[in-house]
Each structure stands twice: as C-alpha cells, then as structure tokens.
Amino acid sequence: MGTSNKKLTDKQFQISRKQQVDTWAADKWVRDQGFTIRDFNSLGEMVLHAQRQAHLVLKHHKDLINDEQKSVLVAYHRKYINYQARKKIKETEARRVLNIVSKINRKIFKLYRQLPKAA
Numbered sequence: 001m002g003t004s005n006k007k008l009t010d011k012q013f014q015i016s017r018k019q020q021v022d023t024w025a026a027d028k029w030v031r032d033q034g035f036t037i038r039d040f041n042s043l044g045e046m047v048l049h050a051q052r053q054a055h056l057v058l059k060h061h062k063d064l065i066n067d068e069q070k071s072v073l074v075a076y077h078r079k080y081i082n083y084q085a086r087k088k089i090k091e092t093e094a095r096r097v098l099n100i101v102s103k104i105n106r107k108i109f110k111l112y113r114q115l116p117k118a119a
Contacts, residue, residue, distance in 0.1 A: 033052055033055065035048065035051065035052070042087070043086070043089075044091065044094075046091055046094045046095070046098070047080075047089050047091070047094045049094070049098070050076065050093075050094035050095075050097040050098050050101075051076070051077070051080045053097065053098060053101040054073045054076050054077050054080075054097050054101065055077065057073060057100075057101055057104050058070075058073055058074065058077060061104055061108065064104050064107050064108065065100070065104060069100045069103075069104075072096060072097065072100060073097060073100060076089075076093060076094075076096075076097050079093075
C-alpha cells in the first residue's frame with residue numbers, strides 16, 4: 001500500500017490561491033459587463049454584443065434615451081437575464097437593440113463635438 005500525500009506545499013498553495021483570486025476577479029468583471037459566465041458557450045456573438053451595449057446605455061446614458069427606446073432596452077435586458085427567455089432571443093431583437101445604441105452613440109458624438117476645444 002502506497003501512502004498518498006494530499007497536502008499542498010506552500011508554493012502550490014500560493015499558486016492555487018492566486019488562481020482562485022484571479023478567477024473571482026474575472027467573474028466579477030464579466031458580471032459588471034452585464035454577462036454571465038455560461039453565456040459565452042450558448043449564445044451568439046450578436047446577442048452578447050447587444051446585451052453589453054444595452055447594459056452600458058442603461059447604466060451610463062439614461063438621459064439620452066426616450067421612453068420607447070428605454071422600454072425596448074429594458075425588455076431586452078430582462079429577457080436576457082431570464083435563462084429560459086435568453087435561449088429564445090432572436091438576432092432581429094439584437095439588431096433592434098444595436099440600432100438604438102447606434103442612435104445613442106451618434107447623439108453622444110454630437111455632444112462631444114460641441115464641447116469647447118482645449119487650447
């Protein structure tokens with residue numbers, strides 16, 4: 001019978017701990033961007049991109065969207081959060097969200113152009 005040493009050395013423990021902390025940090029960043037970890041395997045690129053853009057607009061530029069646009073973005077965001085509904089998101093819904101985001105980006109650019117230039 002062989003003896004198995006299941007204890008980690010100090011170096012192995014430090015490496016394991018560092019990996020765990022890095023994983024937590026990465027997971028937090030992904031959540032802050034409006035995603036979940038399992039989304040990357042199951043959803044298309046356009047759906048993910050639309051979710052990220054909708055999340056950013058709702059978070060940072062609420063004052064630039066009208067009520068109709070807000071309702072579309074919030075509905076998409078809610079649908080995305082629900083696991084069963086997320087699987088049914090069509091590419092056309094993502095395009096609609098991305099079109100709204102493009103309009104908002106044009107507004108932001110116009111506002112940026114109006115800022116006084118630094119001499």
